[in-house]
Amino acid sequence: MSGSQQSLSFVHANTPDARAACEALIARYGNAPFDEANVIIALGGDGFLLQILNETMNSGKRVYGMNRGSVGFLMNDFRVDNLHERVAIATGNDFHPLKMTATDVHGAEFTALAMNEVSLFRQSHQAAKLKVTVDDKIRLEELICDGVMVATPAGSTAYNFSAHGPILPLESPLLALTPVSAFRPRRWRGALLPNKVTVDIHVLEVEKRPVNAVADHTEVKSVVSVRIAQSQDRTAVILSDPDRSWSDRILAEQFTN
Missing domain, CATH: 2.60.200.30 (Probable inorganic polyphosphate/atp-NAD kinase; domain 2)
Structure with missing residues (x-):
């Protein structure tokens, strides 16, 4: 999907870091209504991302998380620049809960x-x-x-x-x-x-x-x-940066202290 076709909606966890990150991104990219967007940008930690994945189940929306929490294993790195480009080349992963x-x-x-x-x-x-x-x-x-x-x-x-x-x-x-x-x-x-x-x-x-x-x-x-x-009839879609794929994350996790 090209950057011109992306409709982004920003949501954030209830923390100062997540809120500030959301404000900075909205100032740069605007903010589509949640129901109308095809990509949801979730700012927070893994728990918040899971919440958004549950809310977008079977909606066709894709969720791109950026880490403004603590661990953030499920999240991509937070950066303000080039968001449309990052989303356009991100890899989609289907999850059945x-x-x-x-x-x-x-x-x-x-x-x-x-x-x-x-x-x-x-x-x-x-x-x-x-x-x-x-x-x-x-x-x-x-x-x-x-x-x-x-x-x-x-x-x-x-x-x-x-x-x-x-x-x-x-x-x-x-x-x-x-x-x-x-x-x-x-x-x-x-x-x-x-x-x-x-x-x-x-x-x-x-x-x-x-x-x-x-x-x-x-x-x-x-x-x-x-x-x-x-559940075979419920699907959520999460996006990950090509240089931070799920396989790479899981492999790296097995070699950490």
């Missing part, structure tokens, strides 16, 4: 999308006790842990990596199933799953060992079961 369907102790059902991961965490001093099935086949009859997560390739360098899960190349058709402080089985380090599977996690001893479920930033308290599967 995970869909979480969680049922709580009252029987209420909640759904939410996750670009990074769906996680379950113990809610009290008691470790969680969970049963894990994959495509309706029991894989772990009993997992005692602080928590467990299913992470996408995009999310594999986030909380999944901090929990000693594997980093997944963006193009890999895989999900990471990663425990948090597994106590039993003590030596279980997680698993790599095809991204077409459905994972069901059932909470055992619900009253004694309450568990919360989180899809990125959406939390459901006191769940009894959680179903996790990749």
